[in-house]
Every structure is written in C-alpha cells, then in structure tokens.
Amino acid sequence: MTSLLEVHDVGKAFGGVYAVREVGLTVAEGELRGVIGPNGAGKSTLFNLISGHLLPDHGTLTYAGRRLERLTPHARAKLGIAIVFQGARLFLGMTALENVMVGAHARTRHGFLSAALRLPAHRREERAIRADALEALDRVGLKDWADRAAEELPLGQQRSLQVARALCARPRLLLLDEPASGLRAAEREALAQLIESLRGEGLTTLLVEHDVAFVARLADRISVLDLGAHIAEGTPAEIRQDERVIAAYLGKEAA
Numbered sequence: 001m002t003s004l005l006e007v008h009d010v011g012k013a014f015g016g017v018y019a020v021r022e023v024g025l026t027v028a029e030g031e032l033r034g035v036i037g038p039n040g041a042g043k044s045t046l047f048n049l050i051s052g053h054l055l056p057d058h059g060t061l062t063y064a065g066r067r068l069e070r071l072t073p074h075a076r077a078k079l080g081i082a083i084v085f086q087g088a089r090l091f092l093g094m095t096a097l098e099n100v101m102v103g104a105h106a107r108t109r110h111g112f113l114s115a116a117l118r119l120p121a122h123r124r125e126e127r128a129i130r131a132d133a134l135e136a137l138d139r140v141g142l143k144d145w146a147d148r149a150a151e152e153l154p155l156g157q158q159r160s161l162q163v164a165r166a167l168c169a170r171p172r173l174l175l176l177d178e179p180a181s182g183l184r185a186a187e188r189e190a191l192a193q194l195i196e197s198l199r200g201e202g203l204t205t206l207l208v209e210h211d212v213a214f215v216a217r218l219a220d221r222i223s224v225l226d227l228g229a230h231i232a233e234g235t236p237a238e239i240r241q242d243e244r245v246i247a248a249y250l251g252k253e254a255a
C-alpha cells in the first residue's frame with residue numbers, strides 16, 4: 001500500500017521537556033488512522049506538527065513524497081491537508097454556506113482581499129466556490145441548513161459544519177483534533193457515521209481523540225502515545241490487548 005503521510009522520528013520540546021519525542025508513524029492512502037493517549041501524551045503537539053502550527057526540533061514529515069517540516073500551515077493546506085481544530089470556532093453572523101466558503105479560500109488563486117472587493121474574475125471563482133461549498137454541505141448532510149445562521153445549528157451540526165469547511169478545500173488528508181469532544185451520545189453517533197462515510201469515499205484521515213471507544217470503532221489502525229513517546233501501534237483489537245497501552249491508561253487512572 002502506498003503511504004500518504006510519513007512521520008519519522010519527530011521531536012518537539014517546550015522549555016527543555018519533550019512533549020513529543022522520537023515519534024514515527026506511516027499513514028497509508030485511504031487509511032483512517034487513530035491517535036490516542038492519556039492526558040498530556042502529546043496528541044495535540046503531534047497534530048500541530050503535522051498541520052504546521054508547530055515546527056519539530058528534529059525529525060521529518062513527508063506527505064505525498066514532499067517534505068513538510070518547514071512549510072507553513074497555509075502551504076500544507078494548498079498541498080491538500082485540511083484541519084478541523086479542537087474547539088474551532090465558526091464565524092458567527094455568517095450562514096452555514098458562507099462558513100464553508102471560507103474553507104475554500106486556501107485554494108483560490110486571487111486571495112481573500114480581491115474576493116472581498118468582488119473583482120470580475122472573482123465572481124466566476126466565487127460561483128465555483130459556492131457550488132463546492134454546497135457540495136461539501138451535502139457530503140456532511142447539512143444542505144438544508146445552508147442559509148441558516150451558523151450559530152443556530154445544534155453543536156453536533158456545528159461540528160459537521162467544521163468538517164464541511166475542511167472538505168471544501170478538497171483535501172487529500174483530513175486532520176481531526178478531538179472532533180467528538182463535548183458532544184452528546186446521539187451527536188457522537190452522527191459524527192461517527194459522517195467520518196465513516198468519508199472513509200468510504202477514500203479520504204485519508206488522521207483522527208486524534210481522547211475518546212478511545214470512538215476511535216476504536218472507526219480507525220483501521222491506532223497509534224498510541226504516552227508521555228510524548230509512541231508506545232504502540234496496531235488494529236483496534238490489538239491495541240485493546242496491548243499491555244503497555246493498558247498500563248498507560250490504568251496508570252493515569254490510578255494517579
């Protein structure tokens with residue numbers, strides 16, 4: 001299987017303490033990879049190293065054969081890496097559709113300013129973006145909500161809207177940071193089904209999540225971090241039985 005993302009030996013320290021050290025993982029094209037770990041394991045740090053919001057102290061990141069580690073988040077977005085951040089905000093006062101259209105900005109030629117000025121070449125582009133945004137809303141089951149104010153959507157649908165925003169940039173790799181956090185059971189279920197349907201479409205996804213059951217249900221393979229180190233990788237069934245993983249979680253509970 002061809003790999004889309006290769007993280008090799010990355011490390012990142014804050015004030016001399018490693019939040020992530022010597023972490024490596026390879027994500028195959030079309031794979032849904034989960035990343036789990038107890039509090040402070042380094043999940044968010046790893047996520048930000050892949051998105052480009054943090055730069056590694058050492059190690060390499062390769063995406064579709066290109067080295068990433070010195071590229072800005074914007075450059076990575078242009079290569080097809082889309083992000084749904086933990087607790088990301090929607091633009092209030094904008095409709096669901098407008099919120100998604102902002103997500104297409106990463107791949108427009110003219111940039112946000114000329115879009116705001118509504119130059120002629122832009123109107124064409126704007127129409128195309130609008131069509132893409134409607135398609136993205138449709139993919140996440142929110143087409144009927146297109147013209148509603150984003151803040152009117154229930155929390156679960158706001159999360160789906162964030163996914164639509166990421167999809168509008170036509171990503172090849174989708175990064176999800178704790179997408180289920182704060183959701184109720186029914187909302188969680190709907191989100192799981194959405195992520196499953198995107199996997200069915202062949203979208204490669206990295207899912208960083210606190211909720212182990214949520215990840216175990218969805219992921220092809222799971223990488224486990226503890227105290228910044230990569231301690232295990234395998235299928236959900238393998239991970240559930242891995243003694244280092246059990247010890248890492250039990251250790252945290254005991255503490």
Ligand SMILES: Nc1ncnc2c1ncn2[C@@H]1O[C@H](COP(=O)(O)OP(=O)(O)OP(=O)(O)O)[C@@H](O)[C@H]1O
Pocket residue numbers: 014015018019020037038039040041042043044045046210
């Ligand atoms: N910007 C930062 N400055 C200083 N320390 C940081 C910073 N970001 C993370 N850390 C530290 O790095 C370690 C890993 O944190 P990280 O947030 O990556 O873990 P996590 O697995 O996402 O945890 P959680 O599940 O609690 O969100 C923690 O000890 C944290 O305090």
